[in-house]
Amino acid sequence: MARVWTWLREDVWEIRFRRYVALSLAAVLAALGIWGGMTATKEDRSCAPGVVQPKGSDECVGVSWTTYAFGRPQFAETVQAINRENHRLKPGSYVTVALLEPFTATDADNLADVLHELQGAYLAQHQANHDANGLKPKIRLVLANPGATGAHWQQTVDRLERMTKGPDRLRAVTGVGLSTDNNKKAVKELTRRGIPVIGSSITADDLANGQNGKDPFPGLARVSPTNTDEARALASFAKVSAANAFLVYDRTGDPYTRTLQKSFEKMLTGSRYEAQPFTPPADRSKEGSTANVFAQITTILCTTPKSTDTILFAGRHTQLRQFINALGARGCVDRRFTVLTGDEGSYLAGDKELDPRALKDPLLSVRYTALAHPEAWVSDTAKTGGSAADARVLQALLDSAGREPVGPVGKVALDDGQLIIAYDAMRLAVHGIRGASPTGKIPALADVGLQWPQVKGKQLRVNGASGWICLDAHGNPYDKAVPIVELTPDSRSRFVKIAWPEGKPPAQECLPPS
Template identity: 70%
Template sequence: MARRGVGTWVRESVWEIPLRRYLALLVAAALVAGLVFAVRPLLRDDRSCAPGVSRPEGSDECVGVATGSYDFGQTRLRDVVRAIRRENDRLKPGGYVTVALLLPYTSTSATSLNDILHQLQGAYLAQYRANHDSNGEAPAIRLVLANPGATGGHWRQTVDQLTRMTTSADRLRAVAGVGQSTDNAKKAVRELTRRHVPVVGSSITADDLANGQHGQDPYPGLARVSPTNTDEARALASFARVSAGKALLVYDKPGDPYTRTLQRSFAALIKGSPYEPQPFTPPADRSQEGTTANTFRQITHLVCDTSRETDTILFAGRHTQLRQFINALGGRGCQDRRFTVLTGDEASYLTHESELDRTALRHRLAVRYTSLAHPDAWARDTARTGGSAADFGALNELLAGARRAPVGPIGSAALDDGQLITGYDTLQLAVHGIREAVPDGRKIPGLADVGLQWPQVKGSLRVDGASGWICLDVHGNPYDKAVPIVELTPEGGARFVRIAWPEGKPPAKDCLPPSP
């Protein structure tokens, strides 16, 4: 074998070192590239937002049940969510049950988020009262936030998660809240109750989101704090004495559970009216503006075309469309004529609505609605039945203490839209059902047993709510519940007018619903 010379060896060594380094760099680059490509799918598949909350495939919304201090990215909820977390953290394992407050926490509507904040604040104050001012009654109450999405579209994922929590250490025993009467809300409530999960509705008022219609109970285990649209319309009629010949109906077509049942209730009040009801068609997501402002501008011309005796407009629609309609009426041609718009509790969303043209309310226009609650409802007459200043005062005292530790802070609170009061009463009813269902010698009730308590919530077993007495019929609906009539003011906010009653008068002292 021929021997290599020194020169040849040196030349090969000089080239060999850089070549080795080059190959090493290539291998390292390949490894890094492989690692990046391997990690990317993992990053893509990480859909979590917080414990119990994740983004469904094809969506950027964080939905599910938040069991920690997650506020769904809503800074206005931060203080009250932290207060709830502090209260939850002090509970002893095995000594509490969980109540989930089901609301659309990822809503993009500032108006809706105000209502959500106030309901959450009210629910927390009821939780705090139940855990600290109940003379040691058991079980303690843990509160969590359940989000089905801004429009409720992810209700099934959230319902599945809530169902699992009924058999885990969470010991979920009720779902409260629900909020708006939408088709997705109906689906969620139907599925929860089908799975024997008790539900306590806060501000749902649609007749077809209630039991007892046509003798049927499609939602076994559902109780409600708020009257149905029919009961609200009856209370409104007893207050306003609506005449068929002097009223025009404007309604959402095709509508949703809330607007459809409100439309039917209003149509029954003015049966035989000489005027054809005027429809408008909003976007499917009724929190969006759409083009309905144009329709309302045209309807104002028809309003002015009615006889001069016509002075009432019954509005069956959501708050965004109501705001557009009020703004249009402010510029109507017949400024010399006085009109009163009568509508349902959705109008409470406009209490602090910045886009509402309040100057319209100075142009011979009044907007009155059936509120679910109002802080002035019991201030004028403490002797009447159906509620009392003392019951509201208990909440007011709690709220005053929530400005600082140990109860608060809970963020900026308001009572005049009724939502904080309603949220408080909703959780009070849930706590009542849970504790009444506890068997002798035990501290935790069975899941289905909670929903069996609703028919007995009457008489001396009623809940003395801050919004008025909560006396339930055998279907879980409030009987002859106080309905505050409220009026939007040009200066901002809303003014209490007076209490109306579905039965035309307050319930008797025994608060026992009569036979149908």
């Protein structure tokens, strides 16, 4: 019995000793950062403060308020300028505005678009914070990335909503970018949660309030005309005849292409020809096999009478480029054609994949409606609807943007209109924020979106660099200036004329009719 007791004591001692060794080893390993990996791997998917990499994705999405540039070197200088401006603000003196854009886009055209919108929003922020009148509250700018295609919009919207509370005091979201289904979902959810949105370059009719008398996006304001208004302005300029026009459209469509197609169809009521569809890849920045379809459509066009000389194109810029290249190689070289399209045409200025033969063809013209153009207001020929003086305010900012304290902001380009329109969108955001609190105090979130119906009239409109911004009761711009632009033989954008949805500029009071 004594021997058994001795064995038991030895066994207990050995168990205790093993436990002691195991716990000691665990403590050492934990100190070395090894134990956590051995027991349960917890993956760190953080990219920067406020920005993470979702599982199954190689993109960093969320909201950034640091010098993080989403891995895009071309954004770095502007992001650093924004960071300097943000750090100049005293705690409690500012509200936050988020710029929602696909900062991780991979397509070169989209990246250029985002860069220019980033620059425009920042210049408006700097202008607002250094206004000679010392108006308040000051504006802090942050960058919101829902992903290259907007696929992670839900996660980004959640983050933005959290920022409406506490010291961030988020009061508006501007930008939005392309009229896509994912962006439409993001805008719908932001506005459902009471966050005001100011769309810069969205033009789709179904991403606007007031359609059929309904407002599905309460608190949404826009600075760009709808596709319908762009088409009306284009029709008034080009004198489009249904008898002599031909429609080519994106069969599957997205909010931009669908509403542009419908707008063009209204112009072509009674056309003698059936419209010709094409089916692009799901990612419309990709080439796919669409070029083959366009070669066939061009052959069909060559069989029409010579009086058919106008082609209305409802599609994105990659497919537009493919179509123009096909027209440049058409068999009926003696036929004259004019291609008319929406603001996606602005991406083609400087596009190295455009066939030079197509643009140098004297019988082929490509014209499009731009959101803005630097030459639109060189002179005040329109008398109303905008002015050269308003455009020069932005130009003065640009002149100082190459160096501190304003810049540097990187390479600046105005021809695509994106910088101008983003600048105007941020100015509208500031107008709404400060209008919601005339005393300069921090306005309530709910009060900012209530300002849009009153942005009109000589005193309350926004005198934008792209033209006057006078909003109707639904937050849409009334009779906004639409620059008509033509691609030149050397792939540049040449300003042709300002056109108007109403057929003429608005009156001085800039009040939408009943």
